Amino acid sequence: MTDPILQVSELSKHFGGLAAVDRVSLEVRTGALHAVIGPNGAGKSTLINLLSGELSASAGHIIFHGRDxxxxxxxxxxLLGISRSFQKTNIFPSFTALENCRLAAQSREPRPWHWLRGALSYQSITSKAHQALEAVDLSDRANDLALTLSHGEQRQLEIAMxxxxxxxxxxxxxxxxxxxxxxxxRMIQLIAKLSDNHAILLVEHDMDAVFQLAQTLTVMVxxxxxxxxxxxQIRANRQVQVAYLGEAEQPT
Amino acid sequence: MFYLIQLLNAVQYGLLLFLLSSGLTLIFGIMGVINLAHGSFYMVGAYLTYWLSKMTGSLWFAIPIGTAIAFAIGLLLETTIIRRLYRRDHLYQVLLTFGLILVFEELRSIFFGDEVHGVAVPEVLNFSIPLTETLSYPVYRLFITAVCLAIAALLYFVIHKTRAGMMIRAGNSNPEMASALGVNIPLLFAAVFAVGIALAAFAGAIAAPVTSVAPGMGNQVLIVCLVVVVIGGIGSINGAMIASLLIGLADTLGKILAPEYSGVAVYLLMAAILLWRPQGLGNKS
Amino acid sequence: MTHLSLPTWLLLGVALLLALLPLGATTFYLQLGAKIMIMAIFALSLDLLIGHSGLVSFGHAAYFGVAAYALALITPKYEAANFWLTLPAAVAAAALAALVIGFLVVRTAGIYFIMVTLAFAQMLYAIFHDTKLGGGSDGIYINVRPELTVAGFKVLNLESPAQFFYLALIALITVYWILNRLLHAPFGRALAGIRVNEQRMRSMGFPVFSYKLGAFTLAGGLAGLAGYLAACQFGFVNPEILAWHQSGTVLMMVILGGMGRLHGAVIGAAAYVLLQELFSSSALFGGYSKHWQLSMGTLIVIIVLAFPHGIGGLIDVAWRRRGYHGGEEDSPQSAQRSQRSDAEDSESDDLTAKDAKNPK
Known part of the structure; x- marks a missing residue:
């Protein structure tokens, strides 16, 4: 097994008196998708927001490549190499699909101050954007406005970004x-493919997908x-069955 | 003694600012509207008071009638124009209310001319309390301070202890929720807007005898009120109170220490608060 | 180059017309024309913030005024200052003011940003109004206009209305060109992204604060260029030049012309200056001409309520109706723009739908 790329230890987030995330520790490795499951309000999205930096933690450590x-x-x-998608589709609806990805790729351009050069003339950026669209199978929609894409396509676009x-x-x-x-x-296949050469932390409610994709599972309540x-191990865990999986079998 | 007088002046100015900015911050907090024309009503109140007291000869008559007229104008304005702005971008709110300022200022010029007027202090209060042999403090200023304090207390009572206040607080924190609870939102909005306007006009009316009634008076005070709202935190009445008094002190202190730069003191205070607590004193981060 | 867009055609035409104007026009029209172009530069600089970065500054006159004061303070009393020295100095002063104030204000958003930009502009107003710097509330005269020489040879005589007109024209075309390039360059694209969705830009790795501060500083510098030219033209600077009234005026120009379109800012500036001439003409409005702000204020209210996309929006609609889409679809910007106004239209439809549901 490879070394963990992300190590989270004793991570906590308090909102007032409420602990939305309470001393959570976990590790994520390249090639071994790590899924976090749990009922609504378990703090999964808060965890992602803590890892991506949208929220700052009350306590604990986030070590990425050995660096806190x-x-x-x-x-x-x-910029260090952590990228996230959002629970609610978060794209630039008024831009084309290509422009959405082009902007994302542009963020790696070290010299954005060259104001004389048109953005479209940066070959490496544009080709990265095309590759990203290709990877999620959206090449044929490159020049369509993101808001005209179907919901599923918008989710794919977000991954491409x-x-x-x-x-x-x-x-x-x-x-x-x-x-x-x-x-x-389609999305499950895409994630499986990405999982080969990326470290992935997945929060998901669809249990079939989770058990299909994950090599490690963390249950939060x-x-x-x-x-x-x-x-x-998780399937066999009595506590988990009581707290979570049992409920999930009944239609909600 | 000199410092006591300055302190009293600072408090009086601060409380007057509170009357103005409490309406402004409530309108921000509840309706999400930035009303630049708020200061115009300070001017409207002062001019109405000047006009009415000249006609009737009584300030005691002029102040309430002037305030009532401003309240009516506020209602009219909310139902005809401001209501259309609630869901618009702040940009358009700013621009439209800027247009209203121009309109009010020119109407003032047409009806009342461009001269500077004074309003007499009523006889009953037209004396000073001697503090030392040379220094004394005018009673009318104490009267302003007392009235402002009474109104601030009344505001506190209404907001925290009455049903209307509960609706206002609900609307301030979560308009959708308030709507779901069966609060008549259009009525609440119109009422809050008109009351805010009336408070501004009242401030202009009661201050008329100690400040001159002059063109542009509303704009000057509006900017200071915006600073109050920034420092106090949008929608926070308590924050507005603290910020108003702070600004009253900063302004007075500035006038003593560096008269030429006194106009800047208020803004430096704002810059410091922005660096320290960008969301304002009254709001949690 | 076969597919030039409508705004480009319009501007080429207007520029040609303007370039020929000094040959036949009277001094009055030359000065009016120069004033329009100066205000157009000012409006363009604000549109960079409002229309392209989502930063609604209500204190933009501050930077216009700082540059004007810079020129007035540098210029010796009885002789001409050097154009090549004073112009960069004035623009740099404005940009520096914008950088310092921007550092404080850019960390705020929404309503706060509007109020704080306004407040800091008023702070500068207070400085120039209350202290003796720059003649206090009376203002200061620039008795002799700067001298524009190249290698000892006087290229343009700024005292001549026609030659000053050309200087303003050159400045306007340069600013327009710079902004047009900038908005298509990565920097401009990033600003567009920030305008639409700031959070997403951050999560993609953009240092949003630096981008906004950069835009704010640049806009301040360009406003400074306009302020410098305005001070040259009027030969007089007083605190009103950076008062909030001026900030409101330039905001009005941007909205009047249609924000988010560079040509809109130019159209808006022209329309505003001409309307001001119209409203204050005593031949038309008689005794009320001195109350021209009443007409202007009323017009502002009407524009906001009825024509939020301004004249530029009306032109776009008319142009699209005629079917001239040209090659515009190639550029990400144009597609985005037409979509944007569509999205905004549907937004207002939503509004009316909501209003209908909740009868007042």
Whole structure:
């Protein structure tokens, strides 16, 4: 097994008196997708926001490549190689799909102050954007405005924007939310493919997808870590069955 | 003694600012509207008071009638124009209310001319309390301070202890929620707007005898009120109170220490607060 | 180059017309024309913030005024200052003021940003108004206009209305060209992204604060260029030049012309200056001409309520209706722009729908 690229230890976030995330520790490795599951309000999205820097932690450490990044702003973490998707689709609706990815790729351009050169003339950036679209199978929609894409395509676009920044660690917040069966299947295949050469932390409600994709599972309840292990271990865990999986079998 | 007088002046000025900015910050907090024309009503109140007291010869008559007229104008303005701005970008709110300022200023010029006027202090209060042999303090200023304190207390009572206040607080923190709770939002908005306007006009009216009634008076005071709102935090009445008094002190202190630069003191205070607490004193981060 | 967009055509035409104007026009029209172009530069600089970066500054006159004061303070009393020295100095002073104030204000957003930009502009107003710097509230005269020489040879005589007109024209075309390039360059694209979705830009690794501060400083510098030229033209500077009234005026120009379109800022400036001439003409408005601000204020209210996209928006609609899409779809910007106004239109539709649901 490779060394962990991300190590989270005793991470906590308090909102007033409420601990949304309470002393959570976990590790993420390249090639071994790590899924976080738990009922609504368990603190999964808060965890992602802490890792991406949208929120700052009340206590604990976030070690990325051996470096504590807990105090860094989101943009600094992004530049280090951490990229995230959002639970609610978060793209630039009034830009074309290509422009969405081009902007993402442009963030790696070290000299954005060359005001005389048109943005489209930066070959390497544009080609990175095209590659990202290709990776999520959206090449044929490159010149369509993002708001004209279907919901599933918009979710794919969001992943493409992540990829265009060439990240090492992907934080995916419910990428399957609101998708139909067919769209979900496409997205699952895409994530499986990405998982080969990226470290991925996945938060997802779709249990079939989670058990299909994950090599490590962490179960969160009420902000705390309830259990962690391989899918088999989690499936067999009595506590988890009571707290979570049991409920999930009934239609909600 | 000199410092006591300055302190009293600072408090009086601060409380007057509070009357103005409490309406402004409530309108921000509840309706999300930035009303630059708020200062115009300070001017409207002062001019109405000047006009009415000249006609009737009584300030005691002029102040309430002037305030009532301003309240009516506020209602009219909210239902005809301001209401259309609630969901618009702040940019358009700023521009439209800027247009209203021009309109009010020119109407003032047409009806009342461009001269500077004074309003007499009523006989009953037209004396000073001697403090030392040379220094004394005018009673009318103490009267302003007392009235402002009474109104601030009344505001506090209404907001924290009455049903209307509960609706206002609900609207301030979460308009959708308030709407779901069955609060009549259009009525609440119109009322809050008109009351805010009336408070501004009242401040202009009661201050008329100690400040001159002059063109542009509303604009000057508006900027200071905006600074109060920035320092106090948008929507926070308590913050507005603290900020108003702070600015009253800063302004007075500035006038003593560096008269030429006294106009800058207020802004330096704002810059410091911005660096320290960008969300204002009254709001949690 | 076969597919020039409408605004480009318009501007080429206007520029040609303007370039020929001094040959036949009277001094009055030359001065009016120069004033329009100076205000157009001012409006362009504000549009960079409002229309392209989402930064609604209500204190933009501060930077216009700082540069004007810089020229007035540098210029010796009875002789001409050097154009090549005073222009960069004035623009740098304005940009520096914008950098310092921007450092404080750019960390705020929304309503706060509007109020804080206004407040800091008023602070500068207070400085120039209350202290003896720059003649206090009386202002200061620039008795002799700067001298524009190249290698000892006087190229343009700024005292001549026609030659000053050309200087303003050159400045306007240069600023327009710079901004047009900038908005298509990565920096401008990033600003567009920040305008639409700041959070997403940060999560993609953009140092949003630096970008905004950069835009704020640049806009301040360009406003300074306009202020410098205005001071040259009028030969007089007083605190009103950086008062909030001036900030409101330039905001009005941007909205009047249609924000987010560079040509809109130019159209808006022209329309505003001409309307001001119209409203204050005593032949038309008689005794009310001195109350021209009443007409202007009313017009502002009407524009905001009825024509939020300004004249530029009306032109866009008319142009699209005629079917001249040209090759515009190639540029990401144009597609985005037409989409943007569509999105805004549908937004206002939403509004009316909501209003209908909640009868007042």
């Amino acid at each position: 990044i807990g105090a860094l702003a989101p943009e600094r973490r992004s 992540c990829l265009a920044t060439e990240p090492q660690l992907l934080l995916l917040d419910e990428p399957l939310a609101g998708m139909g069966t067919e769209e979900s299947q 009420d902000g705390r870590l309830l259990a962690s292990g391989t899918p088999e």
